Amino acid sequence: MGSFIVTGEKNPFLSWFTAGLKDVFSSAGYRYAQKLEEAVGIVFHCINKERPRPFRRKAQATFVVSILEREDEPEHVFKSAYPYLIKSLANHLIYIVRTSEKTDVYFVTPEQGFYKIPYNPGQEAFFFRRVFKRLEPIASSQLVINNHFSEDLHETLANGNEITRKISLSGKKLDKMNLLPAPFPLEEYLTFRDMRRLKKLYGIGGLSFGNLSSRQDEKRFWMSASGINKANMKVIGQDILCIKGYNPEKNAMEISIPPHVTPRRASVDAIEHWMIYKEHPNVGAIVHIHAWIDDVEATEVNYPCGTLQLAEAVAHLVRNADDPSRAIVGLKNHGLTITGRDLDDIFERIDGRVKTQVPML
Template sequence: MEEYRGIKFRVIFLEHKPISSKKIMEMLKASRSLQEFSRGNEGNISLRFQEGMLISAAGSNLGKLGKEDIVYVKNYDMLHNTAYIYGKKEPSSETPMHWLIYKEMKNVGAILHIHDSLVLENEKIILKLGIKMTEKEYSYGTISLAKEALRTLMKSENGYIILRNHGSLIVGKNLSEVIDKAFSVRGKLRENLLAEK
């Protein structure tokens, strides 16, 4: 997995202060349930919101998000690789991927990206469970990765895919659904690992 070196797109702050919404509290509550999936500043979570999306900030700890760790991305211009945001921090490095998925998959209301080592270390079992994996490996935070993730999601029946040598990407109607999928896949994986012993 590539070493994290920050975001790879331009950020324009439309307003440089935290935003206020009940949806932020929903995201903070959801993030608390993800502590076992988060190691330091890995992973990100987002929610479709108004004209754009709410997303965790770059470098934030997914399992311990605070109000200032949620950013409103009003627009992301793929042509110029620029995010237009409200918030105090830069949005997640995976903003291009989240944005493209919301743009192309209108039924998606929430996205979760985690680096679950248990899943990555047991690729063969994961594939047997019917989970799709991206064909190619791309650098994090790039439009190429976003497009590859979208292609793979379009083939997925359960909204859970593996980004090759990177992590899991989970989409659903809401935060509860994506979190349930994360725990469900991990549970099925553990069952299979126990059965192999």
Template sequence: MLERPCAPDQTPRTFALHGVRDAFFARVAPRLIEVMRAHGYDQDPEYGDETNIVFYFPGPERPYGFFRRGKRNFVIAVAQMPPMAALPATMPRPFYWVVTETAANLGALFVPTPEGERLCFITPERGYYSVQTTPETFAEALFVAIEPLARARLLLHFEIAFDLPEAVWERAAPVREQIRQAGQWLHARGLLPDPCDDEDIPPKTRSFLWHMFRITGISYGNMSARDPEGAGLWITASGIDKARIDPHGGDVMLITGVDPETSLIRVRMPVHLEGRLRHRRPSVDSAGLWWVYQAFPQIGWMLHFHGDVVDTEGTVLTDFNYPCGTDLEGQALVRGFGLVDNPALAVVRMPFHGCWASGGVTDNGFERVYAELTRRGTVSTPPLSTVGLLSVDEIRALAGVVRRH
């Protein structure tokens, strides 16, 4: 039976504001509260672990130590940046701190320029775009950009059993070796960039990511393959260096199912790796990719990287930049692969996030993926991240529309 993505969350819509109450907060907060209430969100005076959206104002001193109180919290870090003569075409590295230092789901940066103040958005996947706003419209622009994202639910509940037969583990060694080689292939083309330097993420933030989400580190992209004997889905682990995958030491893990009701992700690994994998989890995209492989049995291999292809003809652009590891990301991918002519050799792109490239059920499935990506050409910037200024209507138009190119 095909396991479908779980039903949308029906939790009441709430929001809260938290952080430094300075002059910037005093200017932005009242209008933001007004717009959120107008769209049906109730304000929590003090946010809790069930609050949907949390606007965090870190202040000019960039304080460390903000940690959300629950997995349901969708955190937007709202900050004012120093004036700039012009916005750069690609994301300035200093902009990324607002995401890495606060573990936020999205950064919203107000940047003064000679042409007026610009509202720039930074995604954890290195997406970067800016919106035309005025003092009267910035709050509506902020709402339009975040509301589809805030409805997404993280699917990071794993159950790992160390009971995989050694014979199955050994039989799949060639698959894991090809996944290792795929990581090297992406790295050689600059498609596995480091999201940030180690010093960009304070130790307290790293500790928080583990205790809240069981995430051991931050790294980009993933590689996956269908087990040729039907045992499940082999996928890279979260937080590892994907340019240096150890195919025998637990850097590639076996997903055996995703519960359609609870979204619990079931994992099996051999007992000889139990001690080594106590703090290891599969890719945060595991549930969504499981849905894709289930929906399209002709797909045998897949590469995901936070970049784009040059030749987009025949690709599909999904409807929004849904966060990694969420139900809406997985559902968007299923819709996207359903629109291509041949799901077994396709590229699905997500705005401000990245690409998923598939290969068929063959022994050399990655070779076909390599050839297709080489033919199209690749860049390390996520889709649409260099388009310049967008209008509020253009951002709104992305929501709910899947585009075939």
């Protein structure tokens, strides 16, 4: 089991709440760190409504769950909560709305995951078990967000090819679908420095709208980079990356780039795409969107984006599809991963079927 720690400013209610978190996680075998360690897996970070200061990670693979309490009912809970997730640079937000009549605990994710657990006095054990069930996938997950770049992309591919040009055209199609998940202009909430940290720590470039990839050969595939304008992908090594593998020892995606290029990071979903391409030779392209299609089979657990566990869960659903090369699978509270013979095949199959609102379960 991993380790966890509680930090930040705590009022009496948050002291009670975090003590409950400590007990339920410790009972499940997680180790409470007496002091912050670089290897700590998850941080429960209490923040102040007026000064939501971020927790400064010492390790990129540390998950941060910000916790905020307010004592009045906002008109729009999600809209009032989401900026605190961004301002505190967290992977997850626990937003507690406590009034004289009731206490509701909301869970908010960067992809607009949003659901609540009500607290009923006298049912503490049951309540914290439900909270643990929501948070345990975060605590047990392994992020795959490291990149290892090699300047070994052959000169014949340094300026792209027909496959990368098709990715660029498909990015324009994705842009027209208007699936950008972030409901706020992030630059209005974050300083330039914090915006830069957000892109680095989330590895999703300030919440860009999905990603797409296409196979180059049996070992490599091209994929849109993290945090770019999908409607304007041009530069190989920056907008479009050549993914050549996954290094489990370094827990990093291996990426080929042309010489003298300052690369952008790979999408956090690169590990998921790699697993699917590796197992299914007939898969020629993959598209991931933060949207939904009715009657799709979805992962059972809400694993965080960019984790080995989410990639394995998606790969399992693709494997069990009637035709893995043309599968549409759901990622619980997150979106869709769609495989196809090529990118045109994918966009033709989903045309007119996509719903922008992902159901939250």
